[in-house]
Amino acid sequence: MEVSPIANDSAAIQPNDQWAIDIPSKHCCIYRVPTKLRKINEEAYTPQVVAIGPFHYKTDKNEKKEPAYPKEYEQMEKQKKRYLDFFCNRTGTKKEDITTFIRSRKEKIRHWYSEEFEMINDEEFVEMVKLDAIFIIELFWRSHKWTRNLSNDGYPNPEIPYHLSVNPCRKNITKEDLMLLENQLPYFILEGLYSDFVYKVLEERGYDVPTFLQLTCEFFFEDPKIPDAVKQRGKGIAHFTDLLRTYYCHEMPPIGELETMYNATALSEAGLKFNRSKHEKPYVQFHHPEILGRLPCLNCSAISACLPCFKCVPYLELMQPRLELSHFLVEIGTEVLYRNLMALEQCHYPFETRICNYIRILDNLIVSGKDVDLLVDRKVIANGLGGSEAASKLINTLCDQIVPCDQSDKDSGDGLSKKLNDYYENPWNRTMATMTNTYFSNFWRGTATIVGIIILLFAFWNFLRPFVM
Structure with missing residues (x-):
């Protein structure tokens, strides 16, 4: 048996527990979503228009043994056959050659899945994969x-009928289906087919051909440039869900062990500022100079609040406790993406749950619509669901039945949640925040406070002057 390219991944689980049963190979990486997670929202793990791989492949019990798909998949099954014909005509490839290529690797492909699929015989399996x-x-x-600039010498023309990529709605739904954990093919078979039947053919004709990884990145990220995280992973990519996880959790710093913490509104009332990070992928970082723990009076939040023109001064920014969070878009597709990434971590990376930990932090920060409104105002969250309560509910349910555990964070000192809790529970921080909100919340109130202090000092001096002169 060939060894999986991810077999040496230290974070990969050897699936022998309750999350993945009846597993023929320790190298599998495509799983059926655990029942506990699926029950929360079955639609988030089920393809809408296109079924890929054996998990959603059905076989009739009749004599013809024809694959039977739900009605919503039937149109796309016809489309698959059209695309196969187009592919063979343009590349000059025989269908038998593709079948032979896949048949020689069928055992390795089967070992990628967490189930044996005994009801699907080898020929059906090969045809399905093809x-x-x-x-x-x-x-x-x-x-x-790149393909849209080619001359019409046997390669794609965007005006071909049934061209899914020209319909933004259908393309978006298909893209969403290809992100699902259960709806995957091993990446190596896709790359191998592309390399042998497309890349080599075009290279021989003198074209500067994009790699399959470039095609994949443009389809999912709308950027032909391969992200550094994906490039570093290289041959270790298992499938599209794994590629997306690699992309999204690359920039996230360790956050330590997690515990229940205070919500965003409470932390804000204690003087913590929430800023949108420059990182576009999941990211969270707490900035709190140690000196503020001993001398809270050095906190410059009051000056920044009443004199916003000085916000750009490096010292003022440095001396403000703040929590930086990456921009988080809350919409219908958000739930599908993150549920599948988290399901992959629960099954395959149970000791490196970076995405799960990030969502857990958001879950703790947001307990009501008021917290959502605060983070929207700070441009940390973009709410595409309309009501703040709807966004709060979506984020709060993402972590249901999820067990976050990241062993790589255990030696990183105090966890992020403990640091935030310690910050809130320090009475000086709440006192300074109350004074800032009461007397220095804006320019006019700050000016009035300063003028009042000056008048008070003059009055006190006038009272004392007869006694000291």
Whole structure:
């Protein structure tokens, strides 16, 4: 048996527990979502229009043994056959050659899955992989900007009927389906087919051909440039869900052990500022100079609040306790993406749950619509659901039945949640925050406070002057 490219990944679980049962190979990386997670929102793990791989492949019990898909998949099954014909005509490839290529790797492909699928015989399995793989390659190829500039010498023309990539709605739904953990093919078979039947053919014709990884990145991230995190992972990418996790958790710093912490409103009332980070991927970082723990009076939040023109002064920014969070878009697709990334971590990376930990932090910060409004005002969250309560409910349910555990964070000192709790529970921080909100919340109130203090000092001096002169 060939060794999986992710077999040596120290974070990968050897699936022998209650989360993944009946597993033929310790190298599997495509899982059926655990029942406890699926029950929370089954639709988030189920493809809408296109079924990929064996988890959603059905076989009739009749004599014909024809694959039986729900009605919502039937149209796309016809599309897969059209794409296979287009692919073979343009590349000059025989369908038998593709079948032979896949058949020689079918055992390795089967070992990628957490179940044996005994009801699907080898020929059905190979045919299923062939249709699904060529469909994905053809879709990615047609979606790539580079292909639209080719002359019509046998390669894609964006005006071909049934071209999914010209319909933004259908493309978006298909993209969402290809993110699902249960709806995956091993990445190596897609890359292998593309390399042998597309890349080599075009290279021989003198074209500067994009790699399959470039096609994939443009399809999912709308950028042909391969992200550094994905480039570093290289051959270790298992499938599209794994690629997305690699991309999203790359910049996230360790956050230590997690515990229950105070919500965003409470922390804000204690003087903590929430800032949008420059990082666009999941990121959270607490900035609190040690000297403020001993001398809270050095906190410059009051000056920054009443004199916003000085916000750009480095010293003032440095001396303000703040929590930096990456921009988080809350919309319908958010739930699908993060539920599947978290399900992958629970099954395959149980000791490196970076995405789960990030969502857990958001879950603790947001307990009501008031917290959402605060973070929206600070441009940390963009609420695409309309009501703040709807956004709060979505974030709060993402962590249901999730067990966050990141062993790589255990030696990073006090966890982020403990630092934030200690900050809130320090009475000086709340006192300074109360004074700032009461007397220095804006320019006019700050000016009035300073003028009042000056008048009070003059009055006190006038009272004392007869006694000291």
